[in-house]
Amino acid sequence: MTEPVLRIEGLTAGYGSVDVVRDVHLEVGKGEVVALLGPNGAGKTTTLRALSGLVKASAGSISMDGQDLTGLTPAARACRAIAHVPEDRGLFRGLTVAEHLRLGPRGERLDAQLAYRYFPALPHIADRRAGVLSGGEQQMLAVGRALARRPSLLVLDELSLGLAPVIVEQLLPVIRAYADESGCAVLLVEQHVHLALEISDRAYLMAHGAGSDSHDAAALRRDRSVIQASYLGGQEWTPTADREKERDGEMQ
């Protein structure tokens, strides 16, 4: 297999002295859409924030195209073609839609036309401030802005938060289409599990800060028991069982 775009190995991260995420492994390949699923408090958002550098990782490594990201600031990581749409959408209320599509790191020109092509509603509201847009429009802008940066890794945190399911159903296929067309790697966290699995190639499950091995999205769609177990607790879900055993062995 070729080098994945994103490789997270043994990531441990948290807030203060409390680790929220422990020993998480995941990979995302080129053109692949990977979902990160799990109940509230599982550590999904923290994993994404650690990936972007907003949370410091206390152990493990995160690498993009084989290059280690450790020690880089969030801004420097963003400049490595990571586009992260956070839970709060990461917009600036005082800036207009058009200004958002001009706002990039030094030396990077955003492709506003690309955003307008994927979200045809955006050109009509180009002069409005982000603060007065509806939730759906804001999310379109957030995703459109991320796409306009032509990232090699797109990170999406709860696109569906606060949106009607019908809008989510419109947004997610756009992500799939973009990944297929551009070869961008996509890592998404989503509470609408079935919608996420429909557009994903693979999925990782998380619970209580521990991650699982990779699952095939199609298999998860067919067999809901694994996911139910990860949300509700049960035998079917083993958080990366082998590694867990190894670690127990070491401790004893």
Added chain:
Amino acid sequence: MQTVVLFALLGLGSGAVIAGIALGVVLSWRGSGTINLAAGATVMVAGYVFWAVRTGFFGFALQTVPAIILTLLFMALYAVVVELVAVRPLRSASPLAKLVASMGVLLLTQALVLLIFGTSPLNSPSVLTSDVVSVFGVAVPEAQFILAGIVVVLAAGLAALYRFTRFGLATRAASESESSAALAGLSPNVISLGNSVLGHVATGFVGILAASIVGLSATTLPLLIIPALAAALFARFTSFGIACAVSLLIGISESLLYQASNESWFPTQNGSAVPGVQQVAEFLLIVIALWWRGSSLPLRGDLVERSLPMVPDQDRLAARVAPVAIACAVALVVLPSDFRQAVTTGLVATVLCLSFVVIMGYVGQLSVVQLALAGVAGFALSHLEAAYGIGFPLGPILAIAVATVLGVLIGASALRVRGVTLVVVTLAAAIAIEQFVFANPDWGGGQSGASVESPTLFGLNLGTDASFRGLDGSLPSPVFGLLALVVTVVLYLFVANLRRGDLGRRMLAVRSNERAAAAAGVNVRAVKIQGFAIASFLASVAGVMYAYDFRTVSANSYGTMSALSLVASVYVLGVTLVQGGVLAGFGAAGAVIPLILQTWVLPENRVSVYMQLIIGTGLLIQLRFCPDGLLVASATKRERRARASRAAKALTAVGAKPQGGV
């Protein structure tokens, strides 16, 4: 009418300086979320450096243009240093800490300028043309118009920069949400640095040009921050145009006020105009700006959670207080006279610092008006005695009541204002009181000061001239010192106990989140008013004690810069801890620590400037390395250790083995 127009034009020069400072304030706010109290000092630094390179102070004299360029380069460097020392390390700190850091910069730069260039004002060589134009037959310097024009162009240029360039866009974005900006690949550090350099260079440029018009003085220029802050408040710390326009209007109004003070209808006292009307007007302007433009600044989304200093528990009070109190009592009798005096002054200053602990540490409101309130109490005491013959003990009680009521009024006028903006109000209030009340020949002490009789009770002299003398038989008498010791210990216990009580807990709730406190049933307004009342009371008691200590009150003892120094030293030691108040008190002007330094370490005549230098430096170091304050850091460490050992004991008590790992 003609004179009105004329004086309006003459105000353009000072208006332009205020505008230059206001632009710097807006840039700092937008770039890093700091309310930069040192923006006025920027004008001072630029003016002095330009004067020095132009006149050959450093051994070489340059022509005007190279001198300007060199000065601006220096200002850029200065901006980088300030950014690295006082802004970047505090990115994660509370807005209060950022503001205190800029206060540290202000104290430090002013002390440095005073040490390097001396205290007397200088005449800067003029940069702009010295031609005059005739307006209504009166010569008006052309430079006034040019300077005002340059400031307007600067403001327009900055507005355009923010509107049309990528840098401006990035700054606007980052000031809204730093984390979103970071995710968008914008570095908040670089943006903050860029704005800082821009601000210092722009303000410095205005300072260079204006130095010959407004004069170079290390004592007056930094205080131009007050009108500049008023203008910035009107601009909501955002609009360059409004900040510039309001600044020019303030300059014009001040000039008109000056002209009016020569008119027959202007209120006079003893044949001369009432002093300080301008400062009162500035204070009122700030209050109006705050009511009109809303209660708070535009919100900033900072990258890191804001943290407040810890408030350690107060335990084993008696064991802690008794040795210090006994040591003070012995010192008051045994030590030579100048040290006895210093111990007494330290005790009085401690009471003043306790008022900062209450209002800043417990309620989380940065108020710098306390020293001025102390002054009000002192002057009230003197005048009650001189005019109405009211002496001890009714006189001090009335004086304390008057000053406390004034403090509560100032607090009430700022009720809608929280945290950072409050400092603007109280700073303006302090300066207004200083100029309007203290400098007034009738209400205050005028130039000479007002005398105070020693307190006597039942024929017993309790003052510093009592018959009971120290071991060396000289004045001052330890009697007043012992009285001050008793008062200080009582108030210390009161403030320490406040932390443990219900009101203290409500204060802490208000400090950490006003809305959450209100939702939990705490009456935020009432708590704030109570906080102001207690703090004002403490300050007033200190003011009365000061008056008895020195047996005279004069405006100099209650100056605003001394107030800032005091606030800073309390902050360094730990604003949330009563012990911090004590140490800061003994480090205050005239107290023990400066006396020790003066006697054995420092050159005698400039000890206050050196103290200011030490405090400013200490503040920046403390904010960098233990942002909660020196004493608080050690107290929390002790607390944590005690908790850990308690937990271990509890474990062994139930027979469980302490377990390794998490």
